[in-house]
Amino acid sequence: MTSGGHGTDGVERRGLMFVLSSPSGAGKTTLSRLLIDRMSGLKMSVSATTRPMRPGEVNGKDYLFVDKPRFEAMVKGDELLEWATVFDNSYGTPRSPVEAALSSGQDVLFDIDWQGTQQLREKARADVVSVFILPPSAADLEKRLHSRAQDSDEVIRKRMSRASHEMSHWAEYDYIVINHDVDEAFAEVQSILKAERLKRERRIGLVGFVRALQAQLQG
Numbered sequence: 001m002t003s004g005g006h007g008t009d010g011v012e013r014r015g016l017m018f019v020l021s022s023p024s025g026a027g028k029t030t031l032s033r034l035l036i037d038r039m040s041g042l043k044m045s046v047s048a049t050t051r052p053m054r055p056g057e058v059n060g061k062d063y064l065f066v067d068k069p070r071f072e073a074m075v076k077g078d079e080l081l082e083w084a085t086v087f088d089n090s091y092g093t094p095r096s097p098v099e100a101a102l103s104s105g106q107d108v109l110f111d112i113d114w115q116g117t118q119q120l121r122e123k124a125r126a127d128v129v130s131v132f133i134l135p136p137s138a139a140d141l142e143k144r145l146h147s148r149a150q151d152s153d154e155v156i157r158k159r160m161s162r163a164s165h166e167m168s169h170w171a172e173y174d175y176i177v178i179n180h181d182v183d184e185a186f187a188e189v190q191s192i193l194k195a196e197r198l199k200r201e202r203r204i205g206l207v208g209f210v211r212a213l214q215a216q217l218q219g
């Protein structure tokens with residue numbers, strides 16, 4: 001699915017799909033925003049959803065807010081790379097912006113649940129790097145959902161009651177980060193991305209680079 005772009009050192013590299021998942025409220029959105037602000041060559045995948053817009057959310061930036069018939073049409077038209085029902089609403093990743101970003105040499109960041117991550121892995125295992133974010137405790141998770149002040153008590157109760165099930169998928173992920181402190185968790189997630197970008201098998205330009213180095217040494 002991915003084609004090559006250039007790494008910061010000029011060596012051509014396959015783009016990667018960097019996935020963050022967690023129980024609701026553990027900090028994916030917070031960490032995603034920091035990654036997008038501070039890491040170059042990384043584009044956020046904006047999901048489509050049938051969930052109602054929260055105060056402060058912007059259509060087209062936080063999500064593409066669509067109605068159920070439009071979402072169904074996207075599924076039928078194969079416009080989504082993956083999709084799932086989460087907390088009674090539909091969520092999915094529009095395919096074309098992801099493919100365009102990868103072919104222009106960018107990596108793509110996803111804030112999606114375990115069902116979507118499984119679907120991406122089935123499609124492009126070698127290009128998916130997945131990170132599961134855990135909260136330090138159940139009490140912290142609940143506090144964070146309340147402090148976000150964007151969901152009703154009923155919605156928060158539902159999300160808390162799903163948290164254990166969400167978390168049961170932690171072992172399917174490549175990396176686990178415990179989000180005690182935002183700065184520390186960000187530093188860990190950033191290190192994972194930096195290291196994954198350097199992986200030999202992704203750096204398709206290395207053969208040519210090393211050959212050129214050898215030619216210089218021999219000539």
Ligand SMILES: Nc1ncnc2c1ncn2[C@@H]1O[C@H](COP(=O)(O)OP(=O)(O)OP(=O)(O)O)[C@@H](O)[C@H]1O
Pocket residue numbers: 022023024025026027028029030031144145147148149179180181182
């Ligand atoms: N390490 C942290 N310490 C304290 N508060 C945090 C920390 N990380 C995130 N938060 C806060 O917790 C709340 C939930 O975070 P966030 O919205 O990033 O979670 P999320 O995993 O994206 O949730 P959802 O799956 O529902 O979208 C926010 O108010 C955020 O500012």
Ligand SMILES: Nc1nc2c(ncn2[C@@H]2O[C@H](COP(=O)(O)O)[C@@H](O)[C@H]2O)c(=O)[nH]1
Pocket residue numbers: 021022023024028047048051082083084086087091092093111112113114115116117
């Ligand atoms: N499989 C997918 N899951 C997604 C997508 N976009 C978001 N999500 C996940 O849904 C829940 C709830 O999100 P919220 O914004 O309503 O709090 C959360 O776990 C997200 O990661 C998607 O495109 N596909």
